[in-house]
Amino acid sequence: MFDFFHLYSLKEKYNLKDPNPSLIRRLKRLRESKKGAFLDLGCGFGRHLEPVAKEPDISIGFDCSTSALKATCSRIRPSCFVVKGLMTGLPFKEGSFSNVLAWRSIYLQNIVQIDLTINEIFRVLKKGGHLVCSVRATTNALYYIGLEKGHEIEPGTFHFNDECGDLIYHFFTKEEVLKRFYKFRIEDLQLKQLVQTPFTSYRPEFSNDFWIFSAGKP
Numbered sequence: 129m130f131d132f133f134h135l136y137s138l139k140e141k142y143n144l145k146d147p148n149p150s151l152i153r154r155l156k157r158l159r160e161s162k163k164g165a166f167l168d169l170g171c172g173f174g175r176h177l178e179p180v181a182k183e184p185d186i187s188i189g190f191d192c193s194t195s196a197l198k199a200t201c202s203r204i205r206p207s208c209f210v211v212k213g214l215m216t217g218l219p220f221k222e223g224s225f226s227n228v229l230a231w232r233s234i235y236l237q238n239i240v241q242i243d244l245t246i247n248e249i250f251r252v253l254k255k256g257g258h259l260v261c262s263v264r265a266t267t268n269a270l271y272y273i274g275l276e277k278g279h280e281i282e283p284g285t286f287h288f289n290d291e292c293g294d295l296i297y298h299f300f301t302k303e304e305v306l307k308r309f310y311k312f313r314i315e316d317l318q319l320k321q322l323v324q325t326p327f328t329s330y331r332p333e334f335s336n337d338f339w340i341f342s343a344g345k346p
């Protein structure tokens with residue numbers, strides 16, 4: 129599998145290193161209201177894992193990239209662990225986690241893989257647990273860049289194969305978020321701009337729009 133982080137560390141371009149402050153506040157509130165294990169799905173450099181970790185509960189950073197997990201290991205606490213794998217098949221028992229974070233990660237797949245991942249998140253969450261998620265919107269800069277330079281392999285999913293790598297991105301409408309996460313109780317669904325990466329910052333005329341929401345397991 130393509131290693132997202134290997135490419136970025138080679139180019140010293142990867143800029144998602146500092147935690148998002150409002151996300152940390154949101155996760156801390158959730159973790160206070162429901163104790164239990166925490167899973168950061170597609171954790172990257174683990175920028176949200178360590179600040180949210182709360183002993184004695186365990187926190188797990190999950191990613192398919194060895195270089196990302198090595199970087200995560202350098203900044204974690206004793207209650208944090210890392211696991212390597214693909215998010216379409218999670219190596220955890222049903223109901224293992226009170227909270228799952230999927231931040232800027234699940235849309236790096238095609239629709240079949242995204243649906244498998246959503247089912248896996250639902251399975252590993254405890255009843256009453258919450259997912260906090262961000263997915264790229266169809267108003268996102270990269271969607272327009274995809275229309276210009278990518279190859280649309282299915283509705284809303286682009287294959288990019290250029291100097292930035294060999295990657296797949298799926299873009300969501302609001303209706304699609306509600307449709308794909310239908311098993312969850314969606315709360316606080318908002319369109320927000322997030323920090324640009326080198327993929328989008330060279331086109332400042334477009335915004336970096338994401339759908340951000342919490343999703344409870346009823």
Ligand SMILES: C[S@@+](CC[C@H](N)C(=O)[O-])C[C@H]1O[C@@H](n2cnc3c(N)ncnc32)[C@H](O)[C@@H]1O
Pocket residue numbers: 132133144145169170171172173174175190191192193196213214215216230231232233236237
């Ligand atoms: C854009 S980075 C975001 C990282 C982190 N969530 C953050 O906000 O800093 C996406 C991460 O998802 C991981 N990833 C992408 N597809 C994956 C998959 N199918 N299974 C596991 N990890 C995946 C990548 O390796 C990368 O670390």
